[in-house]
Amino acid sequence: MDRYPGYGFELFLGDQRMIASLALEIGPLQELAYTGVSKVVGHLTAELLAETDFPVRFFVERKEVPRSMVEEVVTMSDGKEFGWMVRHSAFPPISALSGSPSVGIFGAVKTAHFVFDYEAQIIHDLSYLMVPQFHTIDTVRHHGETLLRDISSNHLNICVSEATRADLERYFPEAPRHKNLVARPGWFWPDRFAALDHRWGYNGESFIVVLATIEPRKNIDVVLNYIVSNPSITNRYKFVFLGKHGWGSPAIEKVRQYSLTEQLDKGLLFPGFVGEFTKYVMLANATLVIYPSLFEGFGLPVLEALSLGKAVVTTDSSSIPEVAGDAVYYFDPFDPVSFGVVMAKALYDVAKIPEQIAARARQQADKFSWRRFYSVIKQRIVQDLSDATLELDLARSAQ
Numbered sequence: 001m002d003r004y005p006g007y008g009f010e011l012f013l014g015d016q017r018m019i020a021s022l023a024l025e026i027g028p029l030q031e032l033a034y035t036g037v038s039k040v041v042g043h044l045t046a047e048l049l050a051e052t053d054f055p056v057r058f059f060v061e062r063k064e065v066p067r068s069m070v071e072e073v074v075t076m077s078d079g080k081e082f083g084w085m086v087r088h089s090a091f092p093p094i095s096a097l098s099g100s101p102s103v104g105i106f107g108a109v110k111t112a113h114f115v116f117d118y119e120a121q122i123i124h125d126l127s128y129l130m131v132p133q134f135h136t137i138d139t140v141r142h143h144g145e146t147l148l149r150d151i152s153s154n155h156l157n158i159c160v161s162e163a164t165r166a167d168l169e170r171y172f173p174e175a176p177r178h179k180n181l182v183a184r185p186g187w188f189w190p191d192r193f194a195a196l197d198h199r200w201g202y203n204g205e206s207f208i209v210v211l212a213t214i215e216p217r218k219n220i221d222v223v224l225n226y227i228v229s230n231p232s233i234t235n236r237y238k239f240v241f242l243g244k245h246g247w248g249s250p251a252i253e254k255v256r257q258y259s260l261t262e263q264l265d266k267g268l269l270f271p272g273f274v275g276e277f278t279k280y281v282m283l284a285n286a287t288l289v290i291y292p293s294l295f296e297g298f299g300l301p302v303l304e305a306l307s308l309g310k311a312v313v314t315t316d317s318s319s320i321p322e323v324a325g326d327a328v329y330y331f332d333p334f335d336p337v338s339f340g341v342v343m344a345k346a347l348y349d350v351a352k353i354p355e356q357i358a359a360r361a362r363q364q365a366d367k368f369s370w371r372r373f374y375s376v377i378k379q380r381i382v383q384d385l386s387d388a389t390l391e392l393d394l395a396r397s398a399q
Helices: 037-049 067-076 079-088 137-153 162-171 191-200 221-229 251-257 276-285 300-307 320-324 338-352 354-365 370-398
Strands: 002-004 009-012 017-019 021-025 056-060 063-065 102-106 118-123 156-159 180-182 207-211 238-242 268-272 288-291 312-315 329-331
Touching: 021 037, 037 056, 037 067, 037 118, 037 370, 056 067, 063 067, 067 079, 102 370, 118 137, 118 370, 156 162, 156 370, 162 180, 180 370, 191 276, 207 276, 207 300, 221 238, 221 251, 221 338, 238 276, 251 268, 276 300, 288 300, 288 338, 300 312, 300 320, 300 354, 312 320, 312 338, 320 329, 329 338, 338 354
Parallel strands: 021 056, 021 102, 102 118, 118 156, 156 180, 207 238, 207 288, 238 268, 288 312, 312 329
Antiparallel strands: 009 017, 056 063
């Protein structure tokens, strides 16, 4: 083993395997409901808990969190108690001092700069720059002012899709492109979910799931407008809107806006955010799934629906085609007629060729996994550290 004192790198020259201590910032796991960003960070945390090649630590802002607590949080997938403990516990500050290079990965917001020898940050989306009309002014201002500083201090920008990387390079051309990596998230359902669902044996009314946080960017208006234009559809299918309230008009106001109040709890259901098992059951038993979002950094709900063999009606915008390929039914969110035409096609196919739809959906979903997501990140970091060590070795040899 060669050791380079002062630079902190250790390298096994025989198999070129870099050894480094790594710390992950898990602030998003304080969210009450794990969706999107917090789900990505949660699964990355689970992968790192299983890591055996090098030591792994976890922190929130600048506080190091005990590993046993992190294991419990990942198991429970509930940030309510975790957030309280972070705020009220005297956790020690995270230290980057070690005998090997320190690597820090920030799961979303970068809460510290120049603390680790090597710093990486996950960039989930740039919607606040691409479609600022779908965000509050404070959100746009905050992220717009901080992201350039963050990516300038990063050794690696981990983009969750090619679309996100393209947006990053378009808006921040001054940032070196070689620092940008695409690592796509995955999907996961515990094995027990399928057994429980089978035992339950749903045999109720046919329903369509609409996956959408209640906020302007998620575009539930297109679905409500469709129901208004096709009132008999709720005699055949209930529409179940799964998703928490984000910002903007609450669901009840949207329903009133479209004069659908009488349909509440009959043809229209708004259960809000639901846990993973309930979501699994709803998706697995749905006739089809609608994801009407106008902009996504990745589109995790689409992938989860495909993993269960579902027909999905969604938009052809931003990263969604990258995730869904040719396994879904796309509509143009800016064409009022498009959604109705695509819905008719999807419902016809569900009735006529359900096996083909399910096979195509699952085949597409199998291209993604959390293990692959983490492996892409790990391999790039190891390679960067190895290259840095080699450069240092060559420089010293030339002296």
